[in-house]
Amino acid sequence: MQDVSDKRRSQNALYEANKKLNLLSSITRHDILNQIAGVRGFTDILSKRLPEKNSELLHYLDMIKKATSNIQEQITFTKDYQNIGVESPAWQNLEKVIESSRSKAQLRDITFFNECHGLEIYADPMIEKIFFNLLDNAIRHGGSVTEIDGKCRKSRNFLFIIVRDNGTGVPGDLKEKIFDHGYGSNTGLGLFLVREILGITGMEIKEVGEPGNGAVFEIKIPADHFREIG
Secondary structure, three states: OHHHHHHHHHHHHHHHHHHHHHHHHHHHHHHHHHHHHHHHHHHHHHHHHOOOOOHHHHHHHHHHHHHHHHHHHHHHHHHHHOOOOOOOOEEEEHHHHHHHHHHHOOOOOOEEEEOOOOEEEEEOOOHHHHHHHHHHHHHHHOOOOOEEEEEEEEOOOEEEEEEEEOOOOOOHHHOOHHHOOOOOOOOOOHHHHHHHHHHOOOOEEEEOOOOOOOOEEEEEEEHHHEEEOO
């Protein structure tokens, strides 16, 4: 009984610590974004006052604007992921999670097929971000993507969720690098955090497509983390 009580106290302390860290993160992010707004305002004023013939200064001013935009994007991006691992994993309807991600992605004219039915997975509550990021990654980096599909394949010990597009694919030497922190042309956090979130409940992800024939992301889920539903 003492062990259970100590464990509960430790869990409560960890939960409270995470709440305070998240609050601090939120306040800090708000303050930084306010400062960024000020920088952007001043650069706009400078742009209007600098003579057009001074191309060198205008070039440097443009670089400042781009750097400021990158900082703003990175700070805003952290808002989505400050709750990783804060809430306990839970059983979630896979088809609904994927459909919810699809509805939030800017697919425009891209056709999407979801063939994962009748399954639940035991995952972090942020699992929806996984599929949103995979769809967003296809849109941003897949080239002329016109189709994306999500399929499920079961074996005795694992469930494989496969997200495939018909874009340009991933070069062989980049299949692991795309999951590195800082890699990429935007924040460099998307696929890195995808792998981190999946790892909370023992899931794995890798890119297994053939370069030039579209990207194929394969998520591997242990047997005790998925189940069939009626």
